[in-house]
Amino acid sequence: MRKFAVFGDPIAHSISPRLHNLAISALNLDAFYGRVHLTDAKKLESTFNALNLSGANITVPHKEVAFEICDQIDDYAQNIGSINTIVKRDEKFLGFNTDAPGFMRSVAKFGEINSALIIGAGGTARALAFALKKSGIKVQIVNRSAQKAQNFIGYDFFDWSNFSPNSYDLVINSTSAGLKDENLPLPKEILSEVFSASKFAFDVIYGRNTPFLELAEHFSLATKDGSEMLLNQAVLAFDKFFDGKFDLKIVENAMKIAFTL
């Protein structure tokens, strides 16, 4: 039996086991996907080996530490600085970032995108900024504070105090504003100005209609929450785990059921 797991702290909330086990079951594979509550990042490699895993997903706060155990790292992970998928092959650890291509797969369904505004400057913003730029999309970033500007060298970076809105095809909330509160990621008057000249709004937060998405709907933008991004990163990780052997449509359809349970 091939074994996989997701590592994180906290981890109880993760739906990754549900997503992957649904695909494993639909394809009738001899495999199992579990979860590991890892508090000490230094134990990532030893725990992975002790559990005799073939692959793993890595989530908060270990995505950066995962670099240290990988022998080869894909272009996305290298540029973004975080790994969310590890595959063990021939005693070597291969590291990937599937969050970024998962996000691109999700926003591609909106329609043509030539320009984007990312609100927020955390790890997720870094992944999305790189993915958009790699696809030739013009990107601006606006964050509440200026401290994280050094993580966005080569991008148009603003903080709230020096930002003046343009029109954008896509506006993204990559902050945690709206996750457990009713906050908007930008002051309402600035965000309203942005939305009044933009087409699509994407929130990385999933499973709730955030104040960001509500305001976007008020301005008649097409909207999407982060569920599909979460689904896509899992589909693409599964593809890495099983070496591209399975039809991704079958994997995606099986995993989708997780959101209805």
Ligand code: NDP
């Ligand atoms: P980080 O902690 O790395 O960054 C958070 C960012 O949000 C910072 O730029 C911070 O600004 C900003 N921020 C936080 N609160 C507010 C607020 N009230 N108003 C304005 N800005 C705020 O977080 P991550 O990048 O790791 O994650 C961000 C979100 O993405 C989370 O909600 C997470 O759940 C979600 N996520 C979704 C995924 C999916 O598959 N759908 C995948 C990964 C993450 P400052 O620098 O000023 O503090």
